[in-house]
Amino acid sequence: MEGFRKIRQSISRAKNIAISGHINPDGDSIGSFLALGLALDSLGKSVYLLCEGSIPEHYRFLPGVGRIISTTNKKIDLAIAVDCSTIELLGKNASVFKKAKAVFEIDHHEFRKSFGDIYLVDHEAAAVGELIYMLLKKLQVVITRDIGENLLTSLIVETNLFKLANVRPFTFTACGELLKTGIVFSQLADKVYGQKTRAAMMLSAVCLLRAKFLKKNRIIWSVIRYNDLARVGGKNYDTDMIASEMYSMKDVKVAVLFREKNSETLKVSLRSKGGINIGKIAQEYKGGGHFDIAGCYIPNNRKSIMQILSSVEALLN
Secondary structure (H helix, E strand, O other): OHHHHHHHHHHHHOOEEEEEOOOOOOHHHHHHHHHHHHHHHHOOOEEEEEOOOOOOHHHOOOOOHHHOEOOOOOOOOEEEEEOOOOHHHHHHHHHHHHHOOEEEEEEOOOEOOOOOOEEEEOOOOOOHHHHHHHHHHHOOOOOOHHHHHHHHHHHHHHOOOOOOOOOOHHHHHHHHHHHOOOOOHHHHHHHHHHOOOHHHHHHHHHHHHHOEEEOOOOEEEEEEOHHHHHHHOOOHHHHOOHHHHHHOOOOOOEEEEEEEOOOOEEEEEEEEOOOOOOHHHHHHOOOEEOOOEEEEEEEOOHHHHHHHHHHHHHHHO
């Protein structure tokens, strides 16, 4: 495969490699870039794992997480972006990528804007972890238990414990192979999904009590204010699962969560089921994501909120 030959040559020639996930990292991003970093270590590369912002508590047990740094000033031969649909999602590490000799993108978002020289992109992949798994097989890297634990975390998180429509036969093939490394699935799933912080539980309760419904309960929406996080001692990542909890409600087809980033900006998390394409709404607001899971940023005012909700209602019409 011509594309893979180019990828292999780029990795082979590079000495210093930087790998970055996106800002406000989730399990797919963290698990994927940690797995790739450990794999490239085994090939004798000098690897720098970059991530702007805090790693959520429930991912801090993952192998290699202690090596994550916010950025680097090293001269980078190859910069690899993992799970980033736009260069802006790299945050301040976008400058590292702009200075690198070559940029390699590994991503599965359907709505994206490319910024690299080399690509491994497949929007049908259930998670970026699937793509990393395939890449490591092509590179003939031995997948250790540490690498496997990171990859399986990516798959567990991005498929919502294999409940989402993005799951495909290959997803379970990869999982089966990863479990052969000695991972105990129930223990890993419990660490990733079975334990929530006190702050996350309280924020979820606040959100649901504040929730409003449209279109005969088919749309649920709510707002998390900055003061809500401060009041319970929460972090941004404590809100990660709330949108998914909202759309799991019976009869709901679309969930919209507005989280106040600051006085000027709201982060919008969109979830849908039943074939409703909320990805195109996020794209209209210069966001991105997938057909059924997407997000964007909007001005922090009522008019912008109503515009988003009107767009969602139009989809159901």
